[in-house]
Amino acid sequence: METLKAKNINTYYGQVHALKNVSLHLKQGEIVTLIGANGAGKTTMLNSLSAITPPKSGEISLNGAPIGTLPPDRVVELGISQVPEGRQVFKPLSVEDNLELGAYLRFRRREGRGAIRSGLEEVYTLFPRLLERRKQMAGTLSGGEQQMLAIGRALMAKPRVLLLDEPSMGLAPLVVQEIFSVIENLRREKGTTVLLVEQNARVALKMADRGYVMETGKVILEGSASELLENKEVQRAYLGKEKKEIWER
Amino acid sequence: METWDATYERMPREELEQLQLERLQATLNRAFKNVTCYRNKFNQQGIIPEDIRSLSDLTKLPFTTKEDLRLNYPYGMFAVPLREVVRIHSSSGTTGKPTVVGYTKNDIRTWSNLVARFMVAAGVTHDDVVQIAFGYGMFTGAFGLHYGAETIGASVIPMSAGNSEKQIMIMQDYKSTVLVCTPSYAITLADRMERMGVDPKGLSLKVGLFGGEPWSEPMRHEIESRLQISATDNYGLSEIIGPGVAGECRCKCGMHIFEDAFIPEIIDPDTGVALPPGSVGELVLTTLTKEAFPMIRYRTRDITSLDYSPCACGRTLARMKKTMGRSDDMMIIKGVNVFPSQIEEVLVAIKGCEPHYQLVVGKKGAMDVLEVHIEVTEDIFFDEMKMQRAFLEMIEKRIETVLGVGVTVKLVEPNSIPRHEGKAARVIDNRNM
Numbered sequence: 001m002e003t004l005k006a007k008n009i010n011t012y013y014g015q016v017h018a019l020k021n022v023s024l025h026l027k028q029g030e031i032v033t034l035i036g037a038n039g040a041g042k043t044t045m046l047n048s049l050s051a052i053t054p055p056k057s058g059e060i061s062l063n064g065a066p067i068g069t070l071p072p073d074r075v076v077e078l079g080i081s082q083v084p085e086g087r088q089v090f091k092p093l094s095v096e097d098n099l100e101l102g103a104y105l106r107f108r109r110r111e112g113r114g115a116i117r118s119g120l121e122e123v124y125t126l127f128p129r130l131l132e133r134r135k136q137m138a139g140t141l142s143g144g145e146q147q148m149l150a151i152g153r154a155l156m157a158k159p160r161v162l163l164l165d166e167p168s169m170g171l172a173p174l175v176v177q178e179i180f181s182v183i184e185n186l187r188r189e190k191g192t193t194v195l196l197v198e199q200n201a202r203v204a205l206k207m208a209d210r211g212y213v214m215e216t217g218k219v220i221l222e223g224s225a226s227e228l229l230e231n232k233e234v235q236r237a238y239l240g241k242e243k244k245e246i247w248e249r
Numbered sequence: 250m251e252t253w254d255a256t257y258e259r260m261p262r263e264e265l266e267q268l269q270l271e272r273l274q275a276t277l278n279r280a281f282k283n284v285t286c287y288r289n290k291f292n293q294q295g296i297i298p299e300d301i302r303s304l305s306d307l308t309k310l311p312f313t314t315k316e317d318l319r320l321n322y323p324y325g326m327f328a329v330p331l332r333e334v335v336r337i338h339s340s341s342g343t344t345g346k347p348t349v350v351g352y353t354k355n356d357i358r359t360w361s362n363l364v365a366r367f368m369v370a371a372g373v374t375h376d377d378v379v380q381i382a383f384g385y386g387m388f389t390g391a392f393g394l395h396y397g398a399e400t401i402g403a404s405v406i407p408m409s410a411g412n413s414e415k416q417i418m419i420m421q422d423y424k425s426t427v428l429v430c431t432p433s434y435a436i437t438l439a440d441r442m443e444r445m446g447v448d449p450k451g452l453s454l455k456v457g458l459f460g461g462e463p464w465s466e467p468m469r470h471e472i473e474s475r476l477q478i479s480a481t482d483n484y485g486l487s488e489i490i491g492p493g494v495a496g497e498c499r500c501k502c503g504m505h506i507f508e509d510a511f512i513p514e515i516i517d518p519d520t521g522v523a524l525p526p527g528s529v530g531e532l533v534l535t536t537l538t539k540e541a542f543p544m545i546r547y548r549t550r551d552i553t554s555l556d557y558s559p560c561a562c563g564r565t566l567a568r569m570k571k572t573m574g575r576s577d578d579m580m581i582i583k584g585v586n587v588f589p590s591q592i593e594e595v596l597v598a599i600k601g602c603e604p605h606y607q608l609v610v611g612k613k614g615a616m617d618v619l620e621v622h623i624e625v626t627e628d629i630f631f632d633e634m635k636m637q638r639a640f641l642e643m644i645e646k647r648i649e650t651v652l653g654v655g656v657t658v659k660l661v662e663p664n665s666i667p668r669h670e671g672k673a674a675r676v677i678d679n680r681n682m
Contacts, residue, residue: 023271232333
């Protein structure tokens with residue numbers, strides 16, 4: 001069963017042709033990773049799917065229904081939430097306020113206070129540290145906690161598809177492991193579909209089922225995660241074959 | 250019915266087409282970047298990979314032919330550096346130089362799993378004992394089936410080709426349950442068993458996987474009844490991957506093409522125009538998952554047709570009919586591809602041997618025999634019988650070296666081989682297919 005499907009996505013930044021005919025799909029409950037060097041178009045692809053930078057041409061569909069021309073809030077409403085690169089939490093607001101903002105559209109839909117409350121509790125169960133810090137200003141959190149908050153905020157919209165942009169960036173290895181295990185839990189327990197953009201291709205491929213390798217705005221490889229890990233081109237370019245982080249050994 | 254990889258073998262057509270498009274686009278991006286031959290061909294037609302936005306756009310791309318492989322001999326078509334290639338195979342070229350193909354570690358894994366699919370479809374399980382009577386060596390047949398069987402977890406007996414009596418002895422003693430060879434060799438084995446007084450009913454054989462040469466339904470029935478097995482066909486060619494392009498399920502109603510790994514097209518061999526589903530024409534294949542040796546619209550020269558209607562086995566993959574012939578003059582002799590041009594090259598190289606020749610293919614028992622008839626001339630006629638025989642043996646040996654299969658050379662009367670305007674009728678095939 002396909003959840004999200006994109007065909008021939010072309011996205012421009014002014015004159016710059018950032019995505020050239022990118023096609024990809026996510027099946028329900030799949031964790032798929034998009035790997036590639038800086039500037040390959042990974043973030044642009046996420047932003048195209050979430051309508052933040054709408055593609056100039058191409059088709060996007062969610063469970064068979066075209067969503068390519070919808071504005072970002074409609075896309076969120078239909079079940080696609082993005083966790084932006086660099087967390088982008090509202091620093092002066094409390095942790096809990098940040099989370100509640102993630103449910104903004106559900107407030108607008110007049111879902112009861114109770115439903116949103118139970119959503120909060122679910123997030124706190126996933127990330128107990130956020131519960132400890134619920135009254136604290138988001139800006140005072142550590143990088144890892146801010147990442148948890150950003151993911152928690154996205155989950156407050158009850159997404160079926162989660163778009164994650166570089167969740168490991170700048171974080172200590174143990175925190176990365178913690179965050180990735182939460183993502184795996186989400187998939188296992190709720191069947192959440194995940195599209196994960198990562199610079200750290202090795203960790204991404206260890207968790208993912210499948211992956212796409214991007215280069216200069218194009219997809220150059222599609223395959224199962226284990227195939228991509230074995231691919232020499234991937235090893236050379238993105239895995240730094242000989243180099244392993246201490247905690248990966 | 251069992252499937253090895255149900256996700257892909259039973260994928261709904263719409264999902265399959267999305268996957269094919271994604272993989273096609275990725276393959277084109279890589280081939281365009283890494284293979285000079287493809288880049289030049291695309292440039293000549295003013296095409297870039299981005300022009301391909303749907304599966305039907307495939308027809309905009311130029312064909313790849315055996316001639317391209319010859320011009321880029323040996324490694325020119327590789328899309329990865331040689332150090333990433335873990336295996337090299339080859340098959341007959343149209344001239345003295347063979348066609349070279351390469352595999353990365355992932356390609357070998359992909360290949361093993363594709364072969365495992367048709368073996369499982371034919372009824373092979375991890376409990377089976379698989380006797381492989383294909384020749385090992387540069388040909389892909391034996392290795393492909395070998396890996397497929399190991400991937401399933403079956404026990405492999407790498408017998409290689411020939412030595413029928415030993416094959417039968419091993420079959421009896423090791424209790425082989427699956428036989429892998431060319432269909433004609435299966436009949437040779439049945440003949441030999443008859444002569445040896447071995448009753449096939451006493452054997453453990455249950456499944457036969459036969460390929461490497463075209464064969465007919467009556468031949469299937471003969472093999473099935475004489476060896477007391479279920480006989481299935483499979484299809485492949487080394488330029489694409491080897492065996493593992495397509496294979497029959499137990500319905501035996503056409504070979505399922507593994508469309509998540511290959512896009513099949515049927516074209517008119519004369520005009521190159523793509524034909525609608527169901528038409529009979531030449532099979533053209535594009536690889537979707539190959540790393541080392543991607544092939545884009547490779548002309549197989551095999552004549553067949555495709556059937557997209559659902560199969561009782563539940564696979565959603567299109568089925569190709571048994572191949573019905575060739576759109577070039579290639580012959581398959583004992584499972585080995587032979588081009589008349591290869592033989593002509595040898596004859597021309599022999600001093601004084603003007604190439605008025607004809608190739609006569611026939612059967613001796615179940616096995617193919619190839620005779621080369623050469624018109625006698627002053628230069629190659631010897632008074633002495635001994636010298637004459639030595640001369641013929643020398644030609645036979647040279648041809649065998651090039652082809653990898655034995656031939657008989659005979660001298661015939663001057664002007665006894667009919668001349669035709671343009672293309673001479675070089676090949677007479679007396680095998681009844």
